[in-house]
Amino acid sequence: MLYWHKIGPDLLPAVNTIRKVRIGGKTICLIDYEQELFATSYKCPHAGADLSAGWCENKQIICPYHRHAFDLSNGHGAAGQGNYINVYALEKRGEDWYVGIKRNFFQRIFRG
Numbered sequence: 001m002l003y004w005h006k007i008g009p010d011l012l013p014a015v016n017t018i019r020k021v022r023i024g025g026k027t028i029c030l031i032d033y034e035q036e037l038f039a040t041s042y043k044c045p046h047a048g049a050d051l052s053a054g055w056c057e058n059k060q061i062i063c064p065y066h067r068h069a070f071d072l073s074n075g076h077g078a079a080g081q082g083n084y085i086n087v088y089a090l091e092k093r094g095e096d097w098y099v100g101i102k103r104n105f106f107q108r109i110f111r112g
Helices: 105-111
Strands: 002-007 018-023 026-033 036-041 055-057 060-062 069-071 089-093 096-102
Antiparallel strands (some): 002 096, 018 026, 089 096
16 A cells, blocks of 8 residues: 655755655655656665665666666666565656655654
């Protein structure tokens, strides 16, 4: 089950930038790529690099350490990588953006 969290306007990234934010108890990357918004994991699964220090090209986020590339739409790594990142659902409601984040077992128990 997804829990929807409002993304404050001050958290939205500028055009063609990546911004690391904490929302709903989770740190994620918000990415504006060619004026389209994406939300992904903030850590590269290969070496743990902070993806917010990377860049985007060809609708992929590129890790700053070893240049691993991940599709912004589905999180799949480039051919031969054998890894992926999480992508999070986004919804626009009126003028506001929301991100859908699953709660883990303990969050469901202790936060209701």
